[in-house]
Amino acid sequence: MHAAxxxxxxxxxxxxxxxxxPRRPExxxxxxxxxxxxxxxxxxxxxxxxxxxxxxxxxFTGMTATQAQARCEHLQLxxxxxxxEEAVQDLLQECALxxxxxxxxxxxxxxxxxxxxxxxISGGADACGRGILSHLKAQQLEGRLGFxxxxxxxxxxxxxxxxxxxxxxxxxxxxxxxxxxxMRTLRPSPGTSAILQAWGIETLGHFLKLPRQDIAxxxxxxxxxxxxxxxxxxxxxxRLIRPTIxxxxxxxxxxxxxxxxxxxxxxRGMLDRLCIRLSDAWLVAAALLLTLRFTDDQRHHRELRIAxxxxxxxVLFRVLHSHLDGLTASAPITHITxxxxxxxxxxxxxxxxxxxxxxxxxxxxxxSQIEAILGxxxxxxxxxxxxxxPDSFRIAGFLEPREKDLRLSAVPLPQHGLxxxxxxxxxxxxxxxSQGIPIVLHADxxxxxxxxxxxxxxxxxxxxxxxxxxxxxxxxxxxxxxLYRLICQGKLWSLDGIYG
Amino acid sequence: xxxxxxxxxxxxxxxxxxFPGSVPLPAPEAAQPxxxxxxxxxxxxxxxxxxxxxxxxxGVGLVQxxxxxxxxxxxxxxxxxxxxxxxxxxxxxxxALSKLLWVRCHEVKQAVRxxxxxxxxxxxxxxxxxxxxxxxRDVFSVPSSSWHRLRMLAEKSGVALCVSTPCAxxxxxxxxxxxxxxxxxxxxxxxxxELLATLMHxxxxxxxxxxxLRLAATAP
Numbered sequence: 001m002h003a004a005x006x007x008x009x010x011x012x013x014x015x016x017x018x019x020x021x022p023r024r025p026e027x028x029x030x031x032x033x034x035x036x037x038x039x040x041x042x043x044x045x046x047x048x049x050x051x052x053x054x055x056x057x058x059x060f061t062g063m064t065a066t067q068a069q070a071r072c073e074h075l076q077l078x079x080x081x082x083x084x085e086e087a088v089q090d091l092l093q094e095c096a097l098x099x100x101x102x103x104x105x106x107x108x109x110x111x112x113x114x115x116x117x118x119x120x121i122s123g124g125a126d127a128c129g130r131g132i133l134s135h136l137k138a139q140q141l142e143g144r145l146g147f148x149x150x151x152x153x154x155x156x157x158x159x160x161x162x163x164x165x166x167x168x169x170x171x172x173x174x175x176x177x178x179x180x181x182x183m184r185t186l187r188p189s190p191g192t193s194a195i196l197q198a199w200g201i202e203t204l205g206h207f208l209k210l211p212r213q214d215i216a217x218x219x220x221x222x223x224x225x226x227x228x229x230x231x232x233x234x235x236x237x238x239r240l241i242r243p244t245i246x247x248x249x250x251x252x253x254x255x256x257x258x259x260x261x262x263x264x265x266x267x268r269g270m271l272d273r274l275c276i277r278l279s280d281a282w283l284v285a286a287a288l289l290l291t292l293r294f295t296d297d298q299r300h301h302r303e304l305r306i307a308x309x310x311x312x313x314x315v316l317f318r319v320l321h322s323h324l325d326g327l328t329a330s331a332p333i334t335h336i337t338x339x340x341x342x343x344x345x346x347x348x349x350x351x352x353x354x355x356x357x358x359x360x361x362x363x364x365x366x367x368s369q370i371e372a373i374l375g376x377x378x379x380x381x382x383x384x385x386x387x388x389x390p391d392s393f394r395i396a397g398f399l400e401p402r403e404k405d406l407r408l409s410a411v412p413l414p415q416h417g418l419x420x421x422x423x424x425x426x427x428x429x430x431x432x433x434s435q436g437i438p439i440v441l442h443a444d445x446x447x448x449x450x451x452x453x454x455x456x457x458x459x460x461x462x463x464x465x466x467x468x469x470x471x472x473x474x475x476x477x478x479x480x481x482x483l484y485r486l487i488c489q490g491k492l493w494s495l496d497g498i499y500g
Numbered sequence: 501x502x503x504x505x506x507x508x509x510x511x512x513x514x515x516x517x518x519f520p521g522s523v524p525l526p527a528p529e530a531a532q533p534x535x536x537x538x539x540x541x542x543x544x545x546x547x548x549x550x551x552x553x554x555x556x557x558x559g560v561g562l563v564q565x566x567x568x569x570x571x572x573x574x575x576x577x578x579x580x581x582x583x584x585x586x587x588x589x590x591x592x593x594x595x596a597l598s599k600l601l602w603v604r605c606h607e608v609k610q611a612v613r614x615x616x617x618x619x620x621x622x623x624x625x626x627x628x629x630x631x632x633x634x635x636x637r638d639v640f641s642v643p644s645s646s647w648h649r650l651r652m653l654a655e656k657s658g659v660a661l662c663v664s665t666p667c668a669x670x671x672x673x674x675x676x677x678x679x680x681x682x683x684x685x686x687x688x689x690x691x692x693x694e695l696l697a698t699l700m701h702x703x704x705x706x707x708x709x710x711x712x713l714r715l716a717a718t719a720p
Contacts, residue, residue, distance in 0.1 A: 357577060358622065363621055366617050366618065369617055370614050373613060374603070374604065378603065378604045379604070381598065382587075382602050384594055393589050393590070414565075414592065414593065417688035417689065417692070417695070418557065418562050418683060419561040419588060420590075420591050421561050421587070421588065422585075422588050423586070424585050424586070452685040453685075454688075476685070477685040480555055481555060481557055481683060481684075482555060482556045483557045483683060483688070499561070499683075500553065500556050500557040500558060500562070500632075
C-alpha cells in the first residue's frame with residue numbers, strides 16, 4: 001500500500017503560515033521573489049498559485065499579473081518566498097519520515113510513502129490517514145492524502161481526495177472519483193495539452209474513454225504514458241529519500257578538562273557512537289578530525305589519517321590516544337569536536353608478490369608515537385627532489401601512496417664510491433690551502449693534515465632565480481683514512497659530510 | 501633433510517627419461533668458486549647484529565646501503581633509525597627508498613627509544629640502528645639492560661636488528677662484524693660491489709656462543 005501526501009496550493013500555504021490572515025480571500029502568488037523583482041523589475045511575472053476565491057473569479061495559474069487583475073478587481077498579488085517553501089517541504093518530509101523511512105519526495109508539495117513495511121497501517125488506512133492529516137494540521141498545513149496499491153494511483157487519489165481517499169485493490173468503484181480530475185493533474189507537455197484541449201478532453205474520465213491503441217497512434221509514447229497514469233495501472237519504484245547521516249560529535253564541557261584521562265573517556269564515548277553509525281551504513285573511517293577548543297580561545301585541529309580504514313573503535317581510539325599523548329596545551333579544554341571521514345571499505349587486493357605490512361594501523365600508531373618523540377617531519381619516507389642542489393629531498397608520510405616521479409628515472413644510480421654520511425647542517429670549518437688545494441682542515445679546535453684532495457667539482461643552480469648558488473666540492477682524505485667532503489662557497493668552507 | 505619417497509624418485513627418473521631437456525642438471529659443486537666470493541653482510545632474524553666501525557670512513561654506510569638495497573630488492577620493509585641524521589638518500593638507489601622508513605634522530609637516547617618502538621611494533625622485517633656517527637662515550641651511555649631489552653623484543657617479534665656502533669658495545673649481539681679495511685680517496689671511483697667485496701674480505705666476524713662472543717674468523 002502507498003500513500004500520497006499532497007499540500008494543495010503549496011506556495012500560498014507556505015506564505016500564509018507565517019503571516020496574519022489576509023483581509024480578502026482573493027490571493028495569487030507570483031513566480032518571482034521580492035528581492036529578484038527589486039533587482040530586475042519585470043511585468044511578465046506569471047502566477048504559480050491561486051486561492052480558491054480567486055479561481056472562482058476566473059484567475060488561473062500561468063496568467064500574467066495584468067491578466068489576473070483584469071479578471072479580479074480585488075486580487076492581491078504576493079511574491080513567493082523560497083525559504084518558507086523549503087520549510088514546508090522539510091515539514092512534509094518530517095511528517096512522512098515519522099510514518100515510514102521509505103518515502104519519495106516527488107515534488108516540493110508531494111511525498112509518496114511506501115507503507116508496506118509500516119506496522120501502524122495495520123490499524124486501518126483510515127485511522128492512519130487521519131493521523132497523518134492531524135499531524136499536518138498541527139503544523140498549520142492543510143493536506144490531502146490518497147491511499148492506493150500503486151504509486152501513481154496514490155498520487156491521483158491524493159489529488160482527488162477531500163481530504164482523504166482510499167482506493168483498495170478490488171474496489172474499482174472508488175477509481176471512478178479519479179475520472180473527475182482535470183487533465184492538468186497528469187502534467188502533459190504544452191503541445192499534448194493543446195491537442196487534448198482541441199479534442200475537448202478535459203478530465204481523466206474523458207481521456208480514458210478513448211482507446212489506448214489509438215492514443216498511442218496519435219500522441220505517441222507520451223499519450224500512452226498519460227493513458228496508463230489515468231487508468232492507474234502503471235507501476236514504478238519510489239526514489240527513496242535517505243537522510244544524510246553526519247559522522248560528527250561535539251561536546252561542550254561545563255568544567256574545563258585539564259588532564260588526558262577525562263578527555264580520553266569522553267572521546268571513547270563519542271568514538272563508540274560514531275562507529276555504531278558507521279557500522280549501520282557499512283562504512284569505515286578513513287580519517288579522524290579532532291578539534292579541541294581551549295579556554296584561551298585557542299584551537300587545536302588535527303586530521304589523523306587511518307592507515308587501514310576501519311570502524312574498530314579500539315583501533316581508532318589508539319590512534320587518538322597516541323596523538324594526544326604528544327600534545328601539550330597552555331590552557332584547559334572547553335569544547336571537543338570529533339568527526340569521522342567515512343569511506344567504503346576497500347575491496348581491492350594487493351599484488352601476489354607484494355608484501356604488505358602485518359598491521360598497518362598499529363604501524364601508523366607506532367609512527368605517531370615516534371613522531372611525538374622526535375617532532376613532526378622526522379619520520380617517513382625520503383622522496384628525492386630532482387635538483388642539483390645538494391641534499392634535496394622531502395619527507396613523505398610512510399603510509400601515503402607512492403608517487404612515481406619520472407624525472408628521477410634520469411638520475412644516475414649511485415654505483416661508485418662510498419655513500420656520503422652528512423652533517424646537517426654542514427659544519428663550518430677553516431681550510432688551509434696550498435696552491436689552491438686544501439692541505440689542512442681546522443675543525444673542532446683540531447688541525448687535521450689532509451694527505452690527498454681531489455677537486456674541485458663545480459656545482460651551481462637557481463641562477464635564473466633570486467637566490468642563485470654556486471659550490472666548489474672537494475673530496476679529501478687524512479692520514480687515518482677518513483674521507484671528507486668539503487664545500488667551498490666563496491671564501492667560506494664547510495664540511496658537508498664524510499664518506500663511509 | 502628428509503629422504504624422498506620412492507614414488508617421487510621413480511617419478512623423477514621417469515620424467516628424466518621421457519623429457520631429458522626439461523629437467524635442469526644440477527651444477528657441479530666444485531665449479532662454484534666459494535673461496536673467491538666474499539660473504540656478503542647478513543643480519544640475523546630475531547637477534548642483534550652489530551657492525552663496528554672504529555673510524556668514520558670504515559664502510560658502515562656501504563654495508564647499510566647494501567642491506568637497504570638488498571631488502572628493497574626482496575620487497576621487504578626496513579627501518580633506518582638514523583642516530584645523528586646523517587643518512588644521505590641520494591647515496592641509495594631511489595627504488596630502495598620506497599621500502600625504507602627513515603627515522604631521523606639526533607641523540608642516542610632518542611634513537612634507542614625509536615628502535616624499541618619499531619621492534620615492539622614488529623611490522624618491519626629489519627631495523628637498522630645507526631649509532632656509528634656518535635662518539636663511543638655517548639654509545640656506551642646506553643645501559644646494557646637496554647640492549648638486552650632490544651634483543652628480547654627482536655626475538656619476540658622476529659625482527660632483525662642491525663646496530664652500527666663506533667666500538668663493540670652491544671653485549672648480547674648474536675653476530676658482530678668488525679670493519680677493518682681502510683679506504684683511499686681513489687676508491688671513490690670504484691664500483692660499489694667491488695668496494696663491498698674488499699671490505700668484507702677484511703672483516704672480522706664474531707658470533708655469539710653461550711655467554712660471550714668468540715672470534716669466529718678473521719681475514720685476511
